[in-house]
Amino acid sequence: MTEHELIRELAEKNAAKIVMLVADGLGGLPLEPHGRTELETARTPHLDALAARGTSGLSVPVLPGITPGSGPGHLGLFGYDPLAFKIGRGALEATGIGFELGPHDVAARGNFCTLDSAGLITDRRAGRIPSEESFRVVERLQGVRIPGVETFVKPVKEHRFVVVFRGPGLDGGVADTDPQATGVPPLDPQPHTPAAARTAEVAKEFVRQARAILADEKKASGLVLRGFAGKPRLPSYLDLYGLRAAAIAVYPMYKGLARLVGMTLVGDAHTLDEQIAALETCWNDYDFFFLHFKYTDSTGEDGAFEQKVKRIEELDAALPRIERLRPDVLIVTGDHSTPSKLQSHSWHPVPTLLVADTCRPDGLDAFSERACLRGGLGQFPAKHLMLLAMAHALKFGKYGA
């Protein structure tokens, strides 16, 4: 019996409400040996009080030592084994710009490149043309027409864009056309499998028409396509857990990830205050609420230790307003660590806190990496967090008699 089969068998509906507050990149490192992490440095009276009431632990996003991107990091928190469920690069890029993939879509990442008169690549990134110029070029590509297929071309940033083909019988199994070198032409789209033969033909026709349109461009005269992928097949929150789930996020990537598991996007918030206002507004309409807080990650990526500390304190200050809604289960966690010291995502386990009346207290009185080491949840795979959320909300029946 797989874990998902077990979840479907045991899930029961009740009125309990679960809030999962994801502080992106929450975990950190001290800058100096014997120093404190960002979370240990921050003044977090509300998190500490919650830790005293709840149960803490450390979540391992994928496996020990494995650093996840945002996709696998969130899939784990949502209860989908990130090694079994993968989001292809094209699909993630489309998701990240807020494009809602349909079941018959295949998305690819595109890079504009510069071609010489013989069609050989002279610059694989088209001189990193500025976003505005790229937007103009992408606009020209709206003229591509492929019979039987709807084509969407969307700008991302600088020389990067996304193309989505929509139509019956498409498949993501097409090889990258980027030769990863200059002085050679872009590769033809080749199918990995017979099922992708038609998609490769569609991509070829797209490239043919695009090349004709771009022939007079100085820099963006060609393009390469990478990471062809369909919409990942993920069971929805409603299917799997029987939960009506709402997502309250500011950035398109996290909205997209939530939508991939069937969450409803709620509100149009740009600040944490607005996010919590959205939570309050939709409180009666959902069972599960995913709140995404980006800035613990972005400050970590910037190596801005003090700024990350401040962002943690900002999050802490917002907690009483969430608590006033009296969630039956309140979880505070992260999708991965982003230590300022490393200026990147890392593999270190993520401090995690679960508060519910059904918690077994673990005697902690602070929320930090070091405290969580002695927490009642121990170190656990992130994909098990939703099992704990459901259990503490009394939404699981007994397994076996």
Add this chain to the structure above:
Amino acid sequence: MTEHELIRELAEKNAAKIVMLVADGLGGLPLEPHGRTELETARTPHLDALAARGTSGLSVPVLPGITPGSGPGHLGLFGYDPLAFKIGRGALEATGIGFELGPHDVAARGNFCTLDSAGLITDRRAGRIPSEESFRVVERLQGVRIPGVETFVKPVKEHRFVVVFRGPGLDGGVADTDPQATGVPPLDPQPHTPAAARTAEVAKEFVRQARAILADEKKASGLVLRGFAGKPRLPSYLDLYGLRAAAIAVYPMYKGLARLVGMTLVGDAHTLDEQIAALETCWNDYDFFFLHFKYTDSTGEDGAFEQKVKRIEELDAALPRIERLRPDVLIVTGDHSTPSKLQSHSWHPVPTLLVADTCRPDGLDAFSERACLRGGLGQFPAKHLMLLAMAHALKFGKYGA
């Protein structure tokens, strides 16, 4: 996606160097209730200082409660699931005496036995003839000639020897010929599968010729063969991790195990000092260094608690010389526990210490079984140790975007 597929996908080369110091049988037990283990008794200022800088934990060699031999114990540390990758007994015995198995070899363990005039076994161990006598008998067996097959017969100890058949189309699927009883004749070599039919014939011919040669021996007049096995198919360290790996071991078994995963044997050391000298000499030529220290196991096997304590102190005293090389990741662990109290390998988790600038400190200031229980690595499967080593050396890319 399997763990090895993940490793291959994420592994990146950089200049970082990893040292894995394996103190064989490191973990122990107190002799008395409320007493201290060998490691807790030993004075280990350097290990304690490293514990304060690094992250500690307890490694579970195979599964909770499972006591490994040297083969599975080391496979786990090297990152090969010891339940998925098995080294057949014949292959392990050949490896243990320093015989380098080729891809077309099949090895078996041999026991000399005593046969009566009717060919029935009267002593299954040939009176445990002394090694010197066994060496003489093995020498006589060099006369065996089998068409199309190269045959190697090597002495082990007392009545035990190894035979290796080398040639195309051989297969380890041959049943033991030891009837596990006296008063009956040795069994004929029988193939388990059609693929092993020829190997069974080869073994039969070996036995026929050997019986003729040994007919005039008083004690070693017959033989039985057990544990037929080919060379295990293990991806190499270079294939899997992209690591140029060196092994610095004194005993043939550990040299052999390292060679099975593609490590290069370095130096011809007989003492720990000589091992570290070899490490210093080859420091620039490799990315990964496996140092094997045998005596924490052999003293444990002897039930010599105080001697094991001394050996741990000897190891501790050698650490500064290793530290002077400034390894980016330094790991101290064991392949299993060997408590003096039990005079044997045991299943108890193994104290493990990982030191790197990328460690998250766990607030410990000592290295011991009890301290490791509160360490940041928690209790983890030994097969995940290499994931942590690669991560802390920043040799893994991000999983997913």
